[in-house]
Amino acid sequence: MNNFDSICRDIEKGIEPDDGALKLLLELEDEAELQRLFSIAYDIKTRYVGRKVYFRGLVELSNICTKNCLYCGIRKGNSKVNRFILTKQEIVEETLWALKSHYGSVVLQSGERSDPEFVDFIEDTLREITLRSEGKLGITLSLGEQSFETYRRWFEAGAQRYLLRIESSDPELYHKLHPADHSYEERVDCLRHLQKAGFQTGTGVMIGLPFQTTENLIHDLRFFQKLDIDMIGMGPYLVHPDTPLAEAMPEFEAKRKHQLKMGLKMIACARILLKDVNIASTTALQALDSNGRQQGLLAGANVMMPNITDTRYRAGYQLYAGKPGMNENSEESKISLEQSILAIGETIGYDEWGNPKHFYQRTGKE
Ligand code: 5AD
Ligand code: SF4
Numbered sequence: 001m002n003n004f005d006s007i008c009r010d011i012e013k014g015i016e017p018d019d020g021a022l023k024l025l026l027e028l029e030d031e032a033e034l035q036r037l038f039s040i041a042y043d044i045k046t047r048y049v050g051r052k053v054y055f056r057g058l059v060e061l062s063n064i065c066t067k068n069c070l071y072c073g074i075r076k077g078n079s080k081v082n083r084f085i086l087t088k089q090e091i092v093e094e095t096l097w098a099l100k101s102h103y104g105s106v107v108l109q110s111g112e113r114s115d116p117e118f119v120d121f122i123e124d125t126l127r128e129i130t131l132r133s134e135g136k137l138g139i140t141l142s143l144g145e146q147s148f149e150t151y152r153r154w155f156e157a158g159a160q161r162y163l164l165r166i167e168s169s170d171p172e173l174y175h176k177l178h179p180a181d182h183s184y185e186e187r188v189d190c191l192r193h194l195q196k197a198g199f200q201t202g203t204g205v206m207i208g209l210p211f212q213t214t215e216n217l218i219h220d221l222r223f224f225q226k227l228d229i230d231m232i233g234m235g236p237y238l239v240h241p242d243t244p245l246a247e248a249m250p251e252f253e254a255k256r257k258h259q260l261k262m263g264l265k266m267i268a269c270a271r272i273l274l275k276d277v278n279i280a281s282t283t284a285l286q287a288l289d290s291n292g293r294q295q296g297l298l299a300g301a302n303v304m305m306p307n308i309t310d311t312r313y314r315a316g317y318q319l320y321a322g323k324p325g326m327n328e329n330s331e332e333s334k335i336s337l338e339q340s341i342l343a344i345g346e347t348i349g350y351d352e353w354g355n356p357k358h359f360y361q362r363t364g365k366e
Contacts, residue, residue, distance in 0.1 A: 054354030065111025
């Protein structure tokens with residue numbers, strides 16, 4: 001029995017892989033071995049969270065951002081971007097479309113702003129969504145770093161979940177990817193504040209970044225465990241040509257398959273380690289392969305975030321180049337997603353919130 005076989009058997013017996021085993025899994029190249037890894041993760045997913053996909057309708061409400069992350073297409077320093085912000089009315093209408101379409105939840109995402117006007121605007125919008133949907137929609141926010149007070153206010157106004165990616169859990173790599181005034185420590189504090197404010201809390205990283213090692217990825221997985229997070233949203237890094245980080249990976253086009261594979265391996269390892277959390281099969285997987293999100297489900301993910309933003313605004317929200325679904329309206333993407341899910345024998349949790357089981361285990365809440 002080789003090393004890979006014995007690691008697989010251990011996992012099947014319920015023994016958690018150590019860092020050495022994770023390294024071997026994350027560096028797998030052999031197609032048959034990869035398929036075995038994905039199928040082990042899929043079994044764990046089936047046992048802990050079932051073969052049901054939850055949809056979160058994604059509203060990208062503004063590309064105005066006060067930050068300057070070196071990898072991101074809508075960073076403040078990119079003057080080529082036309083900036084927009086949806087009105088409250090537009091946001092509410094889009095979320096009501098999600099409700100009518102039986103999506104149990106929505107995600108409100110935007111560039112980062114923490115000025116009082118923005119904080120009030122979000123609070124007001126949350127109250128309006130809660131009122132108009134009669135509290136039937138689960139609401140996730142993905143609006144970056146904020147004060148504890150802001151998190152508390154937004155929670156009170158009706159949001160239950162929050163996604164804040166750590167981007168890389170290794171402080172040294174984090175600092176290479178961000179300007180000097182972006183603080184790793186503050187970001188970690190925000191994750192703790194989110195948990196304290198009562199949110200189902202999600203984080204995640206980019207995979208296949210310049211300078212990133214297998215050890216960094218193992219550190220990311222251990223970080224998810226250590227912080228006891230409920231949800232994971234992570235995906236492969238994709239180059240955006242108008243960003244400073246683009247020059248660190250001139251060979252990106254030749255690496256697309258590799259990036260996809262790394263993304264899938266991370267999903268599988270996260271499922272094996274964290275078991276009952278929600279894991280998103282992200283759009284970045286889809287950008288690398290038209291079947292990417294389906295493959296994400298087969299590697300252990302159980303959540304999808306179909307874009308429901310009006311197509312008029314989509315071109316303005318390109319975090320990376322080649323983002324799919326630019327012209328596909330929400331109705332069309334719903335149909336194609338549905339078909340791809342049914343094709344792999346899974347069902348869709350229509351009208352369900354699909355809260356992460358881990359949240360109940362972590363907090364003891366009913
Ligand atoms: N490639 C992949 N993901 C990216 N993000 C930002 N820029 C890129 C990129 N070039 C991700 C970040 C952020 C999320 C909203 O989008 O992880 O948290
Ligand atoms: Fe702004 Fe988020 Fe992009 Fe950073 S990753 S520049 S915070 S939108």
